[in-house]
Amino acid sequence: MASIPSRLHLGFFPTAFHELPQLSTQLNGPQLFIKRDDLTGLALGGNKTRKLEFLLADAQEKGCDVIVTAGAAQSNHCRQTAAAAAKLGLTCHLMLGGAAPDRVNGNLLLDELFGAHIIWCGDNRKGENIPSHIEALQQQGKKPYLVPYGGSNHIGAISFYTAFEELSQQVDLKNFTRIIFASSSGATHAGLILGAKQFAPHVEVMGIKIDKESAAEQPFSDVVYTLAEQTNREMALGLSVSRKDVILNNRFTGSGYGVVGELEKSAIQLLAQSEGILLDPVYTARAFGGMIEMIRQGEIATGEKVIFWHTGGAPALFSYAEAIRSS
Numbered sequence: 491m492a493s494i495p496s497r498l499h500l501g502f503f504p505t506a507f508h509e510l511p512q513l514s515t516q517l518n519g520p521q522l523f524i525k526r527d528d529l530t531g532l533a534l535g536g537n538k539t540r541k542l543e544f545l546l547a548d549a550q551e552k553g554c555d556v557i558v559t560a561g562a563a564q565s566n567h568c569r570q571t572a573a574a575a576a577k578l579g580l581t582c583h584l585m586l587g588g589a590a591p592d593r594v595n596g597n598l599l600l601d602e603l604f605g606a607h608i609i610w611c612g613d614n615r616k617g618e619n620i621p622s623h624i625e626a627l628q629q630q631g632k633k634p635y636l637v638p639y640g641g642s643n644h645i646g647a648i649s650f651y652t653a654f655e656e657l658s659q660q661v662d663l664k665n666f667t668r669i670i671f672a673s674s675s676g677a678t679h680a681g682l683i684l685g686a687k688q689f690a691p692h693v694e695v696m697g698i699k700i701d702k703e704s705a706a707e708q709p710f711s712d713v714v715y716t717l718a719e720q721t722n723r724e725m726a727l728g729l730s731v732s733r734k735d736v737i738l739n740n741r742f743t744g745s746g747y748g749v750v751g752e753l754e755k756s757a758i759q760l761l762a763q764s765e766g767i768l769l770d771p772v773y774t775a776r777a778f779g780g781m782i783e784m785i786r787q788g789e790i791a792t793g794e795k796v797i798f799w800h801t802g803g804a805p806a807l808f809s810y811a812e813a814i815r816s817s
């Protein structure tokens with residue numbers, strides 16, 4: 491028997507699912523659909539809402555009073571964590587990469603509005619400073635709860651197993667061929683792999699890698715595999731996961747994390763002007779642009795039915811205004 495941990499209600503689920511008819515016609519390609527996790531309803535939405543429903547339930551069960559997490563200055567994860575903590579009456583400490591900017595906008599502005607306490611960490615945008623900060627809080631008598639970078643551990647990942655279940659109850663997945671999404675810290679990817687195994691094993695789950703891989707890090711496909719396997723084990727899902735299940739497309743990492751190029755710009759314009767839907771500059775524009783490129787190259791066949799899983803992030807558009815508008 492699977493043992494799914496307890497869950498809070500922070501967003502509005504199921505999120506919408508619909509077709510992209512204008513875009514499909516325009517591309518003369520496969521039939522395209524979209525799962526709208528940009529509309530989770532918490533603080534302008536995004537995929538981290540799902541993870542936080544499980545992570546913060548765990549924090550409450552453990553009696554924690556300070557939520558600590560990390561990310562980039564324009565982190566969608568940090569913005570949603572700050573909002574969720576505010577709603578639950580918890581203090582939120584955000585360890586952000588870089589230094590305090592002159593102009594505060596986008597997600598960072600929202601972090602402030604939600605009352606988060608911001609600690610600038612220079613080059614350490616992935617939570618390298620968290621352990622020492624947690625220790626300092628404990629010495630002050632606080633009970634900190636660590637939400638890992640991107641909310642990506644097995645507790646975060648289970649939320650995308652349940653998200654897949656949600657999708658399978660919303661639409662008959664019989665004739666669908668793949669789900670494509672932005673993959674960065676791993677829990678969305680790991681959870682969707684497990685969900686597909688359980689609820690629609692014929693559907694290919696393809697993550698488009700967002701970050702450039704550095705030689706010093708564990709290969710990202712290993713990270714996803716390990717997380718999927720750990721989640722499978724911890725939650726007693728009883729599935730059999732193999733490395734072959736991790737389908738990761740790393741051809742679109744461009745000039746690195748958060749660098750907006752032609753691919754991202756044209757993806758943002760294409761979806762905005764065909765369907766009136768916004769992508770974010772860092773994650774979904776890269777993944778959507780990659781999908782469009784695969785369609786144009788014929789790697790995704792015309793007869794397919796493809797779902798783009800929109801993971802949110804539009805608040806960052808405003809802080810990237812110059813990069814998006816420049817031609």
Ligand SMILES: *Cc1c(COP(=O)(O)O)cnc(C)c1O
Binds near residue numbers: 566640679773
């Ligand atoms: C965090 C994030 C992702 C990546 O999800 P992971 O679970 O970290 O891989 C994708 N899109 C947006 C908008 C995000 O904020």
